[in-house]
Amino acid sequence: MTVPASLPPTAPSRHVPERSCVACRAKRPQGEFVRVTRVEGGWRVLPGQRTGRGAYVCADSPACWAEKRLRRAFREGAPAISAALHARQAPSVPPITPTPDQP
Numbered sequence: 667m668t669v670p671a672s673l674p675p676t677a678p679s680r681h682v683p684e685r686s687c688v689a690c691r692a693k694r695p696q697g698e699f700v701r702v703t704r705v706e707g708g709w710r711v712l713p714g715q716r717t718g719r720g721a722y723v724c725a726d727s728p729a730c731w732a733e734k735r736l737r738r739a740f741r742e743g744a745p746a747i748s749a750a751l752h753a754r755q756a757p758s759v760p761p762i763t764p765t766p767d768q769p
């Protein structure tokens with residue numbers, strides 16, 4: 667009788683912190699959100715800021731950036747947060763590459 671000695675290696679379950687969007691309530695890995703940080707006097711979109719209270723909004727879902735949807739979480743700060751979220755991915759002016767007219 668042989669007892670299977672080798673158990674399948676248990677994959678180390680890396681803890682992926684899940685957050686939920688304040689606008690649509692979807693649960694996703696933290697990396698897929700924009701973090702909105704509570705700072706003195708209001709909410710700010712501060713990339714890289716990890717301190718203080720945070721709220722999360724889908725990074726790739728413009729529907730979640732609507733002021734109306736953010737108001738529940740951010741109250742009077744909603745317009746500014748909405749603007750900041752939109753500004754993040756504002757379509758930049760296409761680079762105008764001057765085409766030199768060679769003689």
Ligand SMILES: [Zn+2]
Nearest residue numbers: 687690724730
């Ligand atoms: Zn969302």
